[in-house]
Amino acid sequence: MKVLKLKVYQQFANYRKPLSYSFIDTFPLPTYSNIRGWIHRILQAQEYIPLSISIQGTYESIVYDLQTFYKFDRPRPEKKDLIFLPEYKKTIVKSPFYVANLQNVSLILHINMEYSLLEKIKTMLLDTFPSIGRHEDMARIDKIDFVEVKRKDIGIDFYKIKYPIYLKKETADKYNLIGINFKIPFKYRIEENLRYFEKIDVVYIEEGTLFGEVILDSEGDLVELVGDFPGES
Numbered sequence: 001m002k003v004l005k006l007k008v009y010q011q012f013a014n015y016r017k018p019l020s021y022s023f024i025d026t027f028p029l030p031t032y033s034n035i036r037g038w039i040h041r042i043l044q045a046q047e048y049i050p051l052s053i054s055i056q057g058t059y060e061s062i063v064y065d066l067q068t069f070y071k072f073d074r075p076r077p078e079k080k081d082l083i084f085l086p087e088y089k090k091t092i093v094k095s096p097f098y099v100a101n102l103q104n105v106s107l108i109l110h111i112n113m114e115y116s117l118l119e120k121i122k123t124m125l126l127d128t129f130p131s132i133g134r135h136e137d138m139a140r141i142d143k144i145d146f147v148e149v150k151r152k153d154i155g156i157d158f159y160k161i162k163y164p165i166y167l168k169k170e171t172a173d174k175y176n177l178i179g180i181n182f183k184i185p186f187k188y189r190i191e192e193n194l195r196y197f198e199k200i201d202v203v204y205i206e207e208g209t210l211f212g213e214v215i216l217d218s219e220g221d222l223v224e225l226v227g228d229f230p231g232e233s
């Protein structure tokens with residue numbers, strides 16, 4: 001099976017955790033919805049396209065940025081220093097909050113979907129504003145190419161995980177790997193102008209060994225495809 005493999009670098013990135021407000025926390029790697037949205041933006045898709053994604057990578061450190069948050073609030077006539085918008089009957093208030101930023105992020109992404117669409121991504125990628133996560137989180141594409149992905153029986157040998165990776169919970173349990181459990185958004189549906197996310201249970205694994213059967217690409221990197229496109233997922 002051929003999939004598209006990308007090596008991506010970001011100097012700063014925040015892959016925001018849901019329900020983090022006064023402190024904007026980040027996942028250690030981009031979420032599946034981050035990458036799914038990016039791929040759909042590249043393809044200029046108007047509807048959801050089935051795909052499966054493998055995400056792994058490293059970051060050098062976490063830095064914390066102090067920012068100012070502006071929001072609409074109820075009228076507060078007792079506070080003369082606040083800006084009041086009579087047409088909306090709202091007051092603008094501001095408050096400080098911290099943002100966690102990953103620094104020097106290096107990602108390895110495997111994308112599996114219809115082959116014609118993968119070819120289109122490879123062609124159109126450099127014509128799209130290069131960001132993953134927030135709009136300001138620029139992404140540098142260091143490598144993009146097709147690789148062969150195969151299930152391999154390594155027998156009595158062990159495969160040592162090279163980079164932190166999202167594994168499906170059943171995969172982590174199979175190899176007795178311990179990591180951080182996340183329920184990560186993959187895609188969403190819109191009902192009455194509200195987004196309802198479908199989430200996937202994964203385990204963020206930083207290190208460990210695998211045995212028996214593993215799925216590797218032709219360059220020897222581990223692949224854990226998660227999604228709804230048929231294949232090794």
